[in-house]
Amino acid sequence: MSLEAYRGLHRHETTRRQRIFTRAERARLSTLENPLLYSNFVKKLEKLNPDIFDPDWIDRTLEPEEALLDLKRKHPELDIGLKEKEQIEGFREFLDEIGITNERLQNMIAMEDSPLSEDELNQLAYILQMRSEHAQKTDMALKAPLAKDVRTWIANPNRVDIKTVDQ
Numbered sequence: 001m002s003l004e005a006y007r008g009l010h011r012h013e014t015t016r017r018q019r020i021f022t023r024a025e026r027a028r029l030s031t032l033e034n035p036l037l038y039s040n041f042v043k044k045l046e047k048l049n050p051d052i053f054d055p056d057w058i059d060r061t062l063e064p065e066e067a068l069l070d071l072k073r074k075h076p077e078l079d080i081g082l083k084e085k086e087q088i089e090g091f092r093e094f095l096d097e098i099g100i101t102n103e104r105l106q107n108m109i110a111m112e113d114s115p116l117s118e119d120e121l122n123q124l125a126y127i128l129q130m131r132s133e134h135a136q137k138t139d140m141a142l143k144a145p146l147a148k149d150v151r152t153w154i155a156n157p158n159r160v161d162i163k164t165v166d167q
Contacts, residue, residue, distance in 0.1 A: 030063055031060065031061055031062060031063050032058060032059075032060040032061070032062060032063070032064060032067055033060050033061065037064060038058075038060060041058070041064055041067065042055050042058070044081060045071075045078075045080070045081075048079040048080070048081055049078055049079050052077065052078065053078065057071060057074065057075060058071065064111075065104065065107045065108065065111065068080045068081070068111070081111060088110065091106070091110060092106055095109065095121070095125075098121060098122060098125040099125035099126075099128060099129050100121065100124060100125050100128060102128075105150075108150060109121070109124075109150055112149065112150060112151075116150060116151070120150075120151065120154060123154055124150065124153075124154050127154060127157050131157070135157075135158070144159060144160050144161045145160055145161070146160065146161055147160040147161065
């Protein structure tokens with residue numbers, strides 16, 4: 001087999017493997033069954049709760065935001081890195097007022113390691129409000145790679161998707 005034929009065959013196999021990736025597998029990768037997500041999740045919680053946290057408490061079938069809320073409900077003494085309830089409600093009201101109404105996006109903003117500045121939040125709200133119907137439909141198709149964080153999406157809303165907004 002020639003080198004060109006091998007490269008063509010390999011390229012076809014790579015494309016074929018990408019097409020076989022099912023919605024169920026994609027959904028599973030967004031949960032804590034994903035080893036990388038789970039590892040980062042555990043590291044964060046162990047850092048916040050070095051003496052009391054037990055990884056066995058985690059329901060790995062949930063997405064990270066849902067798992068945090070589940071842990072807090074079952075273990076109220078656990079520091080999950082979110083602000084207290086009153087602060088969260090006030091923060092949500094503020095985000096609603098500036099135009100960021102998606103609750104999952106609000107959770108993602110609240111969990112950012114370094115808080116978004118007011119200018120970044122205003123920029124995010126502006127981008128969300130200015131998205132055309134076509135852009136929103138394209139986003140819903142999840143054709144672009146997922147952004148690692150909110151700041152990446154703010155910088156490139158037409159090049160990357162943000163999991164909590166574009167699903």
